[in-house]
Amino acid sequence: MAGQKTDDRDAYIGQRIAEERRRASLTQRRVAQSFGMSAAQLQKYEKGTNRISAVHLEIFARMTGVPLEHFFQGMKRLDDIPPQGFGEDKQQEIGGGDLQALVDVLARHLSENVSDETRRDIAAAVHALDRKLNG
Numbered sequence: 001m002a003g004q005k006t007d008d009r010d011a012y013i014g015q016r017i018a019e020e021r022r023r024a025s026l027t028q029r030r031v032a033q034s035f036g037m038s039a040a041q042l043q044k045y046e047k048g049t050n051r052i053s054a055v056h057l058e059i060f061a062r063m064t065g066v067p068l069e070h071f072f073q074g075m076k077r078l079d080d081i082p083p084q085g086f087g088e089d090k091q092q093e094i095g096g097g098d099l100q101a102l103v104d105v106l107a108r109h110l111s112e113n114v115s116d117e118t119r120r121d122i123a124a125a126v127h128a129l130d131r132k133l134n135g
Contacts, residue, residue, distance in 0.1 A: 004051055009075055011048025016071045017060060018046040024064040034059060 021031055032042040035056050044050040052060075061068045110119050 006048055006051050007078070008048075009078065010051045012075045013052065013057070013071050014046045014048040017052070017057075020060075020064045020066050020070075021046075026063065031060065031063065034063065 021028070028039040028042045028046075032039045035042065041050070045052040045056075057071060058068055061071070110122065114122070
């Protein structure tokens with residue numbers, strides 16, 4: 001990106017790009033073509049000489065099948081914002097004994113917010129699903 005000085009973070013992300021590109025058996029030329037640029041420009045990204053755009057990084061993540069956050073994991077932070085940011089905490093997966101809690105919440109919501117007829121339709125659908133899965 002023009003006018004912005006690169007730093008250690010750019011080098012870190014570039015190193016991760018190079019590692020993932022090699023792991024995916026992609027050449028610099030192939031990746032650069034998908035970005036519409038020269039292999040020399042991609043090499044500058046990989047070395048951290050130039051800063052890669054968010055759009056190109058997202059395209060690269062899809063090309064390699066790596067989550068976008070992978071390129072930032074373990075990177076040294078230069079600010080005081082917590083790593084998880086200001087968003088909500090990640091939701092826990094539901095499984096095992098947690099399913100009963102889900103059933104309780106769902107039943108309470110349905111009884112408070114959904115008509116008797118719709119509740120009967122939902123119950124019938126759940127029974128039909130049970131028969132398909134266990135029948």
